[in-house]
Amino acid sequence: MDTVFALATARGRAGVAVIRVSGDHARASAARLMGDVPKVRGVRVLKDRAGDLLDEALILNFPKGKSFTGEDVVELHLHGSPAVVAAVLRVLGEDNDLSPAAPGEFTRRALENGRLDLAQVEGLADLIDAETESQRKQAVRVFSGGLGVLAESWRSRLIRATALLEATIDFVDEEVPVDVTPEVMSLISGVVSEMEAEAVGVGVAERLRDGFEVAIIGAPNVGKSTLLNRLAGREVAITSQIAGTTRDVIEVQMDLDGLPVTLLDTAGLRETDDVVEGIGVARAKERAEQADIRVHILDEGRLPSQDMVGGNLYFRAKSDLKDADEWGISGKTGAGVDMLVMRIGEILQGRVAAIGTAMRERHRLALVRGVEDLKAAMVSLQSQHGMTDLTAEELRSGIRAVDSLVGRVDVEHVLDEIFSSFCIGK
Numbered sequence: 001m002d003t004v005f006a007l008a009t010a011r012g013r014a015g016v017a018v019i020r021v022s023g024d025h026a027r028a029s030a031a032r033l034m035g036d037v038p039k040v041r042g043v044r045v046l047k048d049r050a051g052d053l054l055d056e057a058l059i060l061n062f063p064k065g066k067s068f069t070g071e072d073v074v075e076l077h078l079h080g081s082p083a084v085v086a087a088v089l090r091v092l093g094e095d096n097d098l099s100p101a102a103p104g105e106f107t108r109r110a111l112e113n114g115r116l117d118l119a120q121v122e123g124l125a126d127l128i129d130a131e132t133e134s135q136r137k138q139a140v141r142v143f144s145g146g147l148g149v150l151a152e153s154w155r156s157r158l159i160r161a162t163a164l165l166e167a168t169i170d171f172v173d174e175e176v177p178v179d180v181t182p183e184v185m186s187l188i189s190g191v192v193s194e195m196e197a198e199a200v201g202v203g204v205a206e207r208l209r210d211g212f213e214v215a216i217i218g219a220p221n222v223g224k225s226t227l228l229n230r231l232a233g234r235e236v237a238i239t240s241q242i243a244g245t246t247r248d249v250i251e252v253q254m255d256l257d258g259l260p261v262t263l264l265d266t267a268g269l270r271e272t273d274d275v276v277e278g279i280g281v282a283r284a285k286e287r288a289e290q291a292d293i294r295v296h297i298l299d300e301g302r303l304p305s306q307d308m309v310g311g312n313l314y315f316r317a318k319s320d321l322k323d324a325d326e327w328g329i330s331g332k333t334g335a336g337v338d339m340l341v342m343r344i345g346e347i348l349q350g351r352v353a354a355i356g357t358a359m360r361e362r363h364r365l366a367l368v369r370g371v372e373d374l375k376a377a378m379v380s381l382q383s384q385h386g387m388t389d390l391t392a393e394e395l396r397s398g399i400r401a402v403d404s405l406v407g408r409v410d411v412e413h414v415l416d417e418i419f420s421s422f423c424i425g426k
Contacts, residue, residue: 001071001109003029005092006101007085008426014080019088021076022069022106025097030059030074033091037061037074046076048091055084069106070113107426111407118407119147122360126209128426133258134352138208138359146357150198151405154191158374158402161187162395165381165388181381188381188395192374195402198356199367205359207292211253211260212348215288218297222317226331227297228252228265231341257345259352264291293347295340297329313343363405370401 003023009016021030030037034044038059046054058077067073078084092098107124110116116124123142130136164180216224232252250265264287288294293311299318315329315336329336358367377394 002099003097004101004105005029005089005098006106007089008075008106009080011082011085013082017078017080017085019076019078019085019092020073020101020106021092021098022067022071022073022101022109024072026072026074027061029092029095029097030076032095033076033088034059046078046088048087049094054087054091055079068115069109070115071109103423104426117145117148119151119357119363119405120145121407123147124426126359128423129209132255132260134208135260137258138205138355142357142359147363148406150194150357151402154195154370154402155399157187157191158395158399162392162399165392165395168388184381184391185378188374188378191398192371192378195367195371195374198358199364199371201354201356202358202360202364202367204351205355206361208260208352208355209359211262212293213262213264213287213291214293214295214344215264215266215291216295216297217266217288218317219299222297222299223329223331224297225250225265227329227337228263228331230331230334230337231263256341256348259345259348261344261348264288292351293344295344311347313340313347315340358405366401366404370398373398373401 001023003021003025005019005021008018008020027037032049033046033054034057036044038044038061041058041060043056044059045056048054055078057079060075060077062068062073062075064070064072076088078088093100107116107121111118111121120143123139123144127136127139127143130139161184164184168180216227218224228250232254252263252265254261254263266283266288291311293313296312296314297317298314315327318330318332327336327339329340331337358364373394377391377398380391380394381388
């Protein structure tokens with residue numbers, strides 16, 4: 001593989017900028033910049049080919065097998081001037097032994113050299129994009145190899161089950177003193193149960209990664225926009241005494257107790273002859289149906305019971321103008337807002353509790369495929385015809401599905417898509 005280099009920190013002026021060089025020629029190329037490369041770390045003066053001073057930098061030297069990529073890696077920690085970075089990158093670009101790194105190339109090399117599995121690569125991408133504490137924790141769990149540990153556990157048990165079955169096939173003409181069926185069934189059913197639980201949590205994990213949606217809905221002029229402004233802490237929606245002011249869905253992103261939440265202010269729900277307002281009402285209904293939680297602001301009538309499971313919350317509008325009760329709310333005074341935030345947090349935290357370590361649609365599809373294969377193996381194992389060879393083949397299909405989770409098989413078609421989301425320095 002070529003020896004590659006790239007700026008590993010964000011572009012622009014900063015205190016420190018890091019350039020990473022990875023590959024067999026990393027040390028030799030670095031030595032042409034600084035004379036000698038420190039064994040581990042040290043400060044060196046960098047010069048171009050004409051001998052002109054470029055910068056004085058901290059140099060880190062990572063030997064093959066102990067670096068992020070698994071290759072020889074040299075990192076140049078420069079002063080974070082755009083001019084310094086540009087000058088050093090220009091000199092490195094003139095080195096015939098070096099090539100500019102492509103997006104995600106360092107991480108891809110880590111995968112190919114066995115430093116990371118595919119699930120860890122996806123976890124790293126999510127960690128880079130994490131904006132809230134819950135997103136960070138979930139990404140770290142995946143990046144640290146949690147899904148790989150699970151997959152290895154499932155794989156070892158399924159291999160054990162397959163070995164037991166194949167032993168009965170290999171020695172079919174001899175007496176096998178022990179019936180392996182109970183142990184094989186126990187191994188398969190245990191794996192199926194765990195894989196199903198992981199698959200269930202993927203949907204919530206995706207919402208955690210992309211952000212939950214909370215729609216504020218109700219009739220026109222009940223204070224939805226005022227409530228949104230109160231929750232956002234700034235004027236993001238126009239408020240007016242004129243009913244039907246909000247015509248489109250207004251979105252505000254916020255961090256709610258470490259959870260990424262997008263608040264939706266929707267058009268007032270009513271029958272209208274106004275074509276534009278009618279479009280807004282239709283959009284409001286559609287987004288509300290898709291939202292994780294719907295906050296109903298009711299101006300009159302009896303409040304339904306709080307539907308915590310279904311994600312519907314009901315509050316009495318404009319409690320500052322009426323006799324307030326437990327479910328009264330006012331965006332103008334802030335009354336009831338703390339209760340609303342607490343209820344939203346309770347619902348979302350309850351859902352997040354179901355998340356495992358699988359957090360992408362690719363993971364869910366592999367888990368579902370594996371469960372189907374393993375359930376088919378259980379059916380054939382219980383068959384009166386004793387189709388042991390068919391059961392073993394179904395088990396092997398289940399193992400392949402598990403292997404695809406961490407990139408052992410059947411993942412070449414997803415690699416380009418995954419690594420295209422990485423920045424060049426990663």
